[in-house]
């Protein structure tokens with residue numbers, strides 16, 4: 001089964017644009033879960049331009065499904081995750097000034113650091129995942145860090161799919177096969193959408209979770225969250 005984790009960053013962006021509490025993230029989280037989502041993802045960034053660190057604390061007792069917190073494991077982020085104790089932490093090497101995540105880890109280069117951070121989170125009972133490009137060398141290296149899962153960075157898949165180049169899925173399929181072979185669970189995310197999710201699901205064996213935010217919220221402007229979430233669930237069925 002592939003779980004759908006809805007990334008609510010964009011709802012926080014909308015809220016922050018007016019400085020008040022509309023839309024209310026707590027209510028939205030409850031609604032998103034009631035519409036069938038099996039997880040909630042947030043990605044607080046150092047400048048807190050969308051999700052704030054306080055949102056993570058406020059959502060701790062609200063999320064009844066899987067709570068996934070993504071981010072670059074700087075000390076402030078590590079402390080937050082240990083305090084909130086989500087189901088899963090996803091480590092993303094995002095630069096402070098990046099508009100959005102734009103690369104997976106160089107796991108070979110950062111192996112010592114990642115091993116240490118992962119050990120810390122696992123000792124707190126938090127499942128760990130590493131954001132990674134579909135590069136078999138990096139996937140193999142991920143297994144040596146002690147991580148439970150990888151999150152395949154799907155921006156290049158989505159980009160090529162939109163241009164009609166479906167064959168770019170092959171490197172993701174291969175990366176997923178290697179991950180499974182070395183004992184890693186497989187998550188995926190970034191720019192997945194109603195248009196490209198079905199083909200991705202059909203071609204990625206053992207896909208445990210997709211986290212989707214930007215496209216899902218944009219699609220919901222036209223169709224409504226209560227319709228869009230079941231549409232994703234349908235496309236993620238076997």
Ligand SMILES: CC(=O)[C@@H](O)[C@H](O)COP(=O)(O)O
Pocket residue numbers: 007009010043045070092099100101131189190213
């Ligand atoms: C790791 C990943 O791909 C997502 O977390 C994505 O980066 C969402 O972050 P933004 O909402 O800041 O674009």
Ligand SMILES: NCC(=O)COP(=O)(O)O
Pocket residue numbers: 007041043070151188189190191192211212213214215216
């Ligand atoms: N981990 C990916 C994620 O949470 C959402 O990415 P996107 O759908 O906003 O591109």
